[in-house]
Amino acid sequence: MSTLASALRPAPALDALPVINLEELGDGEQHTPAHSRLARIAREIGFFYLEGHGIAPDQIARLEAAARQFFALPPAAKQQIAMAQTRHFRGYTGVGGEITRLQPDLREQIDFGEELPAVPPGPDTPQWWGLQGPNQWPTAQPELQADILLWLDTTRAVAQRLLKAFLIALEQPASALNQLVAPPHNNRLKIIHYPGQASGQSDQGVGPHKDGGLLTLLLQDQVGGLQVQTAQGWLDVPPRNNAFVINIGEMLELATNGYLRANVHRVRSPGAGISRYSIAYFFSPSLHAHEVPLLQLPPHLASQARGPESDPLNPLFSHIGTNALKGRVRSHLDVAQRFYPQQYAEHQAALASLDPAQTAAAQAYAY
Numbered sequence: 001m002s003t004l005a006s007a008l009r010p011a012p013a014l015d016a017l018p019v020i021n022l023e024e025l026g027d028g029e030q031h032t033p034a035h036s037r038l039a040r041i042a043r044e045i046g047f048f049y050l051e052g053h054g055i056a057p058d059q060i061a062r063l064e065a066a067a068r069q070f071f072a073l074p075p076a077a078k079q080q081i082a083m084a085q086t087r088h089f090r091g092y093t094g095v096g097g098e099i100t101r102l103q104p105d106l107r108e109q110i111d112f113g114e115e116l117p118a119v120p121p122g123p124d125t126p127q128w129w130g131l132q133g134p135n136q137w138p139t140a141q142p143e144l145q146a147d148i149l150l151w152l153d154t155t156r157a158v159a160q161r162l163l164k165a166f167l168i169a170l171e172q173p174a175s176a177l178n179q180l181v182a183p184p185h186n187n188r189l190k191i192i193h194y195p196g197q198a199s200g201q202s203d204q205g206v207g208p209h210k211d212g213g214l215l216t217l218l219l220q221d222q223v224g225g226l227q228v229q230t231a232q233g234w235l236d237v238p239p240r241n242n243a244f245v246i247n248i249g250e251m252l253e254l255a256t257n258g259y260l261r262a263n264v265h266r267v268r269s270p271g272a273g274i275s276r277y278s279i280a281y282f283f284s285p286s287l288h289a290h291e292v293p294l295l296q297l298p299p300h301l302a303s304q305a306r307g308p309e310s311d312p313l314n315p316l317f318s319h320i321g322t323n324a325l326k327g328r329v330r331s332h333l334d335v336a337q338r339f340y341p342q343q344y345a346e347h348q349a350a351l352a353s354l355d356p357a358q359t360a361a362a363q364a365y366a367y
């Protein structure tokens with residue numbers, strides 16, 4: 001089959017997600033058959049389970065227990081760390097407080113990030129530096145802080161190994177994106193609770209979206225509800241013990257000129273009386289790196305790069321801070337309105353300029 005024909009050939013139908021073992025990818029810089037498989041899976045579906053990550057099941061269980069404990073606190077204890085009170089997009093958001101594709105998400109969550117000092121605002125300091133800053137910690141659950149900070153470190157190390165494997169798979173120097181992910185880091189972590197919904201109501205746990213960073217490393221409990229969009233429709237991503245679910249973010253799509261695609265995914269709410277919990281780690285470019293570099297893929301891969309996807313409702317910016325702030329403004333309108341009035345106004349103007357058909361498409365995310 002010619003290169004063009006193979007580039008246009010639809011990916012084979014999948015009825016289950018593939019599993020990648022990080023140990024098989026090794027720590028060396030040598031391209032192995034395991035890397036070829038990673039490149040193919042990443043390009044064809046972009047969602048897979050990751051095993052062999054080396055994180056002790058105990059550490060995972062402890063964090064999952066801590067997440068459940070937090071969401072069981074009384075409302076006032078959760079609101080003590082409300083996201084709306086800081087400009088760093090960190091802290092607690094209640095059910096319906098986050099918007100995806102113009103609709104409220106039926107989940108509550110705490111957003112954390114790398115624990116770093118705030119960059120003081122000033123006339124010469126770009127607004128997106130507001131994304132960096134200290135986390136908010138619940139006084140009602142003081143032990144949460146150590147678990148979260150440990151998870152940020154542990155997962156960052158796994159994400160760095162995985163990114164290196166991706167680069168080798170794409171026949172790049174293993175260090176090609178070192179600069180992009182150098183400290184001070186800009187990775188984010190979300191612990192999430194999806195309360196059950198009675199049938200007949202919205203079941204938008206989180207609406208269809210792409211993740212904004214490079215790679216997402218997700219842990220989910222036994223309930224299920226995560227789905228990824230494929231050419232054949234929505235594919236369930238059922239739970240798998242001690243495995244991460246990995247997906248590709250917009251910044252890796254840009255860096256590979258669309259050879260790798262950020263995947264659209266969503267979560268359907270569990271049924272009434274059931275709760276689902278998940279923990280999503282977003283491995284992201286460092287803000288001080290400014291621009292996402294375009295990797296020079298070898299011709300046989302470059303010829304299959306589809307270019308970054310163009311979505312008028314979600315324009316992609318190669319400028320890291322601009323892209324990251326855009327994503328947060330869209331999702332957390334209360335924080336945006338209070339701390340980023342200019343970006344909030346721009347977002348509102350963009351929404352007002354949509355014609356009804358575009359608005360309907362945005363809400364349904366039908367494409």
Ligand SMILES: O=C(O)CCC(=O)C(=O)O
Nearest residue numbers: 192211220226267278280
């Ligand atoms: O909870 C999940 O399984 C997925 C969450 C997600 O996609 C997100 O927060 O970006």
Ligand SMILES: [Fe+2]
Nearest residue numbers: 209210211265
């Ligand atoms: Fe996501």
